[in-house]
Amino acid sequence: MDCLELNPVHDFTKWEANYIEELNLLEFKESLGSMLLFEDDSIKLWNLKLEKGERMPFWRNNKDYSWISETDALLKSRFGNGKIALVRIAKGETKYQENSGKDYINDLENIGETTAIFKVLEYKDRLHHIHPMLN
Numbered sequence: 001m002d003c004l005e006l007n008p009v010h011d012f013t014k015w016e017a018n019y020i021e022e023l024n025l026l027e028f029k030e031s032l033g034s035m036l037l038f039e040d041d042s043i044k045l046w047n048l049k050l051e052k053g054e055r056m057p058f059w060r061n062n063k064d065y066s067w068i069s070e071t072d073a074l075l076k077s078r079f080g081n082g083k084i085a086l087v088r089i090a091k092g093e094t095k096y097q098e099n100s101g102k103d104y105i106n107d108l109e110n111i112g113e114t115t116a117i118f119k120v121l122e123y124k125d126r127l128h129h130i131h132p133m134l135n
Contacts, residue, residue, distance in 0.1 A: 001093055006076075007084035019078055019107075022058060028105060029059035032120045046120040050075075050110035061104040064123045066096040074112030080105030089116075 007014050033046025034056070048067075050056060058080070073089045100123075110116045 001090075001095065002088040004086040005083065006086050007082065009079075009081045009083045011082050015078070015082070015084075023078075023080060023105070029057060030062070031059065032061070032063075032065055032122050033118070037119075042124050044122040044124065046122060048108075048116075048118040048120050050108065050116045052110060052113060052115060055109040056107060058105055058107045061097070061099040061106065062101060064096070064098050064100045065120055066094060067118045067120045068092070068094045070117040070119065071114060072112070073110065073114075073116035073118075075116060076109045076111050077106050078109075086111075 012020060031046065032044070033048035035047045035049075036044060037047050038045040048056070050073075058078075069089045069091055072091050073087075075087045075089065077085050077087060079085070
């Protein structure tokens, strides 16, 4: 995964007004994908699919999660703290995010030439509570 910071933290001067308005509404999704595929007591498995030019509105990240990319992707993400990042992800790439209790806010926009597809595994509790071997 390659990440390029396009705008620094705490600087909203280059943001378009519609994104600032959306952020100020404080109406954030809590889902990590576009379709819930599976859920049990400890996890949710999401499908996240963004067509070329499609954007997932701001959502609140307050759970640990991991993802795998099913496609190459070029994405733009705006964060609630002002940061804007350009992210290039290769097919098959994976990442684990520790967000439990942190309430990160961001959106995700597919600015690439193809559909971006991810599987996202959301942990309902901290990962080390689910898998003691990872402690």
